[in-house]
Each structure stands twice: as structure tokens, then as C-alpha cells.
Amino acid sequence: MKKINWILIGILLLSLVPMLTGCDIVENTGVVPTSGLTRVKPEGNLAGAVEVPWNLSGDVMPVPPYGSIDIPGSDTASKLIVNQPNGSVKVTLTGVMSGLVPNTEYTVYLANAYVPDKWYPGLFTSTVQPFTFITDEYGSGSWHINLRDSDFVNGAGTYTLSVWIVAKVVNKTILISDNFEVVVD
Numbered sequence: 001m002k003k004i005n006w007i008l009i010g011i012l013l014l015s016l017v018p019m020l021t022g023c024d025i026v027e028n029t030g031v032v033p034t035s036g037l038t039r040v041k042p043e044g045n046l047a048g049a050v051e052v053p054w055n056l057s058g059d060v061m062p063v064p065p066y067g068s069i070d071i072p073g074s075d076t077a078s079k080l081i082v083n084q085p086n087g088s089v090k091v092t093l094t095g096v097m098s099g100l101v102p103n104t105e106y107t108v109y110l111a112n113a114y115v116p117d118k119w120y121p122g123l124f125t126s127t128v129q130p131f132t133f134i135t136d137e138y139g140s141g142s143w144h145i146n147l148r149d150s151d152f153v154n155g156a157g158t159y160t161l162s163v164w165i166v167a168k169v170v171n172k173t174i175l176i177s178d179n180f181e182v183v184v185d
Contacts, residue, residue: 049083052163052180057173060116069172074099080163080177091147091182093163100139105168107132108143113160113179120173124161127151132168152184159184 054075058067077099112121135141165175
């Protein structure tokens with residue numbers, strides 16, 4: 001039980017970072033249709049973290065095949081925290097996963113922006129390959145990745161990304177984040 005309490009305390013503290021740094025969340029008004037596009041890096045290159053919502057796969061992709069093994073509640077129990085620190089690391093992604101199947105391996109895909117009810121948009125870049133994490137006996141797990149300049153092969157600009165969580169044993173997507181923007185200068 002102590003492990004879960006520390007995770008919840010960490011999530012709470014991370015949720016306060018945007019308020020303390022003055023990070024703004026900007027809704028999408030651009031070309032990519034999405035229910036919750038957020039811009040992670042605010043004007044003025046200030047560091048700040050935001051929480052990006054998860055969706056059950058069947059809520060945003062064609063059913064079937066998506067939605068066949070979704071776990072109701074895992075989308076709200078899990079957290080995706082995106083931060084753009086000032087320094088050599090341009091973007092950090094942290095997944096604090098919960099409500100999943102205990103003792104199970106999952107694969108994380110960093111993907112391009114998706115259009116709802118279309119198909120998987122492909123990996124964001126070949127420099128960031130899919131990786132796995134394993135849940136504990138409570139169905140919780142975490143993962144973290146740092147992105148550097150070299151991961152943004154088109155150089156400076158605004159990139160729209162999404163994160164996909166796949167149940168490895170059946171190779172089915174169960175969670176898909178909202179699209180989110182990161183700014184690389």
C-alpha cells in the first residue's frame with residue numbers, strides 16, 4: 001500500500017508544476033482534429049509539465065479492431081506527464097500507469113499525431129523505438145523517456161505527437177493519449 005501512496009503523492013506534486021511555472025495549456029485550433037490537443041512548451045521557452053489525458057483505444061479508433069481488450073478505468077487511473085525542460089533534453093515523457101492487468105508486459109509507442117477514427121499514424125521517429133514496461137501485482141507500472149535534439153530529425157519546429165500503449169501478449173492497443181504539441185527550438 002505504501003508504494004501506491006507514494007505514486008499518488010508524486011502525481012499530485014507533478015500536477016502542481018504547471019501552476020508554479022506559469023505553463024499555459026493551449027487548445028488546438030489548427031489542422032489536426034482532436035478532442036484535446038495541448039501545447040506543452042509555453043511561449044518564452046519556460047520549463048513546465050502538463051498532464052495529457054489518455055483514451056481507451058475504442059473511444060478514438062475504429063471498432064473493431066480497437067477496443068477489443070480495453071480496460072475500463074485504466075484511462076483515468078493512468079497518467080501521462082509531458083515536460084519540456086530547458087537544457088539538452090528537449091522533452092521528457094513519463095507514464096504512471098494504473099488499472100492495468102497485474103504482472104503483464106506492455107509496449108509503449110511514441111507515435112505521430114492521429115486523426116480520430118483512422119488508423120495508427122506510425123512511429124514519430126525511427127530514433128525512438130518502442131519499449132516495454134511490466135506492471136506489478138496491482139496492475140501499476142511506470143516508464144520514462146528523454147527526447148533530445150537528435151530525435152527531432154526535421155530540426156526546430158512544433159511537433160504533434162501521441163503515445164500508444166499496447167498489451168504485448170495479444171498485440172492490441174488499449175490506451176492512446178490525446179495528441180499533444182511540443183516545441184523544439
